[in-house]
Amino acid sequence: MTCFLGAMRKLRNNGFTLVEILIVVAIIADLAVMVLPSFARARLREQNTQFANDIRVISGAFEQYAAERNRWPAEAGPSTIPPGMELFLGNRIAFNATPVGGAWDWEYNVGGVKAAIAVNLTGAYNDPTRMQGVDAIFDDGILTTGAFRQTSGNKYIYVLEW
Numbered sequence: 001m002t003c004f005l006g007a008m009r010k011l012r013n014n015g016f017t018l019v020e021i022l023i024v025v026a027i028i029a030d031l032a033v034m035v036l037p038s039f040a041r042a043r044l045r046e047q048n049t050q051f052a053n054d055i056r057v058i059s060g061a062f063e064q065y066a067a068e069r070n071r072w073p074a075e076a077g078p079s080t081i082p083p084g085m086e087l088f089l090g091n092r093i094a095f096n097a098t099p100v101g102g103a104w105d106w107e108y109n110v111g112g113v114k115a116a117i118a119v120n121l122t123g124a125y126n127d128p129t130r131m132q133g134v135d136a137i138f139d140d141g142i143l144t145t146g147a148f149r150q151t152s153g154n155k156y157i158y159v160l161e162w
Contacts, residue, residue: 044130044133045133047099047100048099048100048130048133048134048137049137050099051098051099051100051134052134052137052138054093054098054099055117055138055148055158057092057093058089058093058095058104058117059117059158059160061085061088061089061092061093062085062088062106062115062117062160063160064088065084065085065088066115066160069084072108072114072115072160072161073085073106073108074108075106075107075108075109075110076105076106076108077105078103078104078105078120079095079096079097079103079104079105080095080106081095081106082106082108085106098119100119100121100125100130100134101121101122101124101125102119102120102121102122102125103119103120104117104118104119105117105118105119105120106118107157111151112162113157113159113161113162114160114161114162115159115160115161116157116158116159116160116161117157117158117160118151118155118156118157118158119155119156119157120154120155121154121155121156122154126153126154128143128150131143131150131156134148134156135148135149138158143156147159
């Protein structure tokens with residue numbers, strides 16, 4: 001019997017108490033609270049960079065089209081690749097969606113701009129502060145000047161030719 005009680009005491013001393021487990025869980029929760037905002041900022045930065053890179057790829061394809069054919073492609077609606085651009089864009093970009101929400105749109109002779117790549121962002125995706133970050137990648141971070149700009153409440157364009 002003495003051996004049995006001694007073994008029970010030994011078993012009880014080898015485990016963790018509920019208080020110790022709660023302290024560990026609280027420490028892990030505190031670390032998560034500190035780290036998650038960093039991950040969110042990094043994800044946002046990565047999406048903005050991908051968006052800017054996609055604009056560069058798309059603008060290069062449209063400029064190549066214009067150089068080879070001495071004209072810009074015809075106007076096309078949102079998410080629609082203008083006729084003849086499939087060859088130049090290939091499968092490099094999914095033209096129906098952007099990394100920051102919304103869809104790509106080719107603008108030709110619209111709103112005082114001869115040629116531009118546009119994106120319409122609606123609802124939660126329309127974040128002018130975020131778009132200022134994208135603008136800072138291209139030029140000055142001001143959405144009313146430069147090649148990347150906001151034209152209306154939810155439309156942002158990258159101008160290829162005025």
